[in-house]
Amino acid sequence: xxxxxxxxxxxxxxxxxxVTMRCQPILxxxxxxxxxxxxxxxxxxxxxxxxxxxxxxxxxxxDRFSAEMPDATLATLKIQPxxxxxxxxxxxxxGLVFRDWAYEQYFGPxxxxxxx
Amino acid sequence: AQKITQTQPGMFVQEKEAVTLDCTYDTSxxxxxxxxxxxxxxxxxxxxxxxxxxxxxxxxEGRYSLNFQKARKxxxxxxxxxxxxxxxxxxxxxxxxxxGRDDKIIFGKGTxxxxxx
Numbered sequence: 052x053x054x055x056x057x058x059x060x061x062x063x064x065x066x067x068x069x070v071t072m073r074c075q076p077i078l079x080x081x082x083x084x085x086x087x088x089x090x091x092x093x094x095x096x097x098x099x100x101x102x103x104x105x106x107x108x109x110x111x112x113x114d115r116f117s118a119e120m121p122d123a124t125l126a127t128l129k130i131q132p133x134x135x136x137x138x139x140x141x142x143x144x145x146g147l148v149f150r151d152w153a154y155e156q157y158f159g160p161x162x163x164x165x166x167x
Numbered sequence: 168a169q170k171i172t173q174t175q176p177g178m179f180v181q182e183k184e185a186v187t188l189d190c191t192y193d194t195s196x197x198x199x200x201x202x203x204x205x206x207x208x209x210x211x212x213x214x215x216x217x218x219x220x221x222x223x224x225x226x227x228e229g230r231y232s233l234n235f236q237k238a239r240k241x242x243x244x245x246x247x248x249x250x251x252x253x254x255x256x257x258x259x260x261x262x263x264x265x266x267g268r269d270d271k272i273i274f275g276k277g278t279x280x281x282x283x284x
Contacts, residue, residue, distance in 0.1 A: 084272065094258065094274040107271060142212060146272075156202065156262075156272060158212035 055159035069131040074143030171275035190259030200262040201242040
């Protein structure tokens with residue numbers, strides 16, 4: 052049963068600290084997404100990768116957020132320095148086009164981040 | 168402009184009744200895809216169903232079906248014979264092409280469904 056895994060599941064940190072969230076996409080999926088979910092904004096796309104190359108990170112505050120895919124089995128989202136407004140649930144999802152415009156996308160369990 | 172609109176912030180439905188969750192979308196692309204996800208109180212996002220814009224048949228997955236009306240740009244989710252476990256937040260999402268090459272998936276604000284015993 053293939054799943055997207057994310058670590059840590061919960062993170063509490065103080066303002067100004069660095070936070071790194073990790074994601075292992077489903078083996079064989081060629082697209083990885085990072086989303087942020089808050090009550091006020093709903094689900095926002097932060098960044099996504101296709102075949103490990105960053106395609107769009109326009110949803111991400113560039114001064115403090117960075118997303119990378121060092122290899123096909125690991126995607127990272129880093130916040131430095133963190134701020135209280137970054138408190139949210141961060142989801143990773145991986146996806147695959149398996150025929151013309153047919154698509155599957157599966158989410159990880161999320162990382163609940165609290166910045167105090 | 169909002170790309171995905173879910174007009175029902177909340178719904179209450181009696182168990183065993185059918186439920187229709189509304190979703191309208193806005194795109195000028197010819198090729199796109201539509202998804203529905205379920206998010207229970209545990210917080211995980213569960214993929215339910217996918218419809219491609221070129222698919223002529225409405226997608227179905229068990230008790231879930233997608234009522235795709237392309238001309239009206241609507242992609243409503245229908246849940247037949249609702250169960251208590253269907254109580255959750257439901258998100259409609261669209262995959263569209265950006266710059267003719269890349270694609271991105273954007274989500275609506277969601278509908279919270281409550282199934283009553």
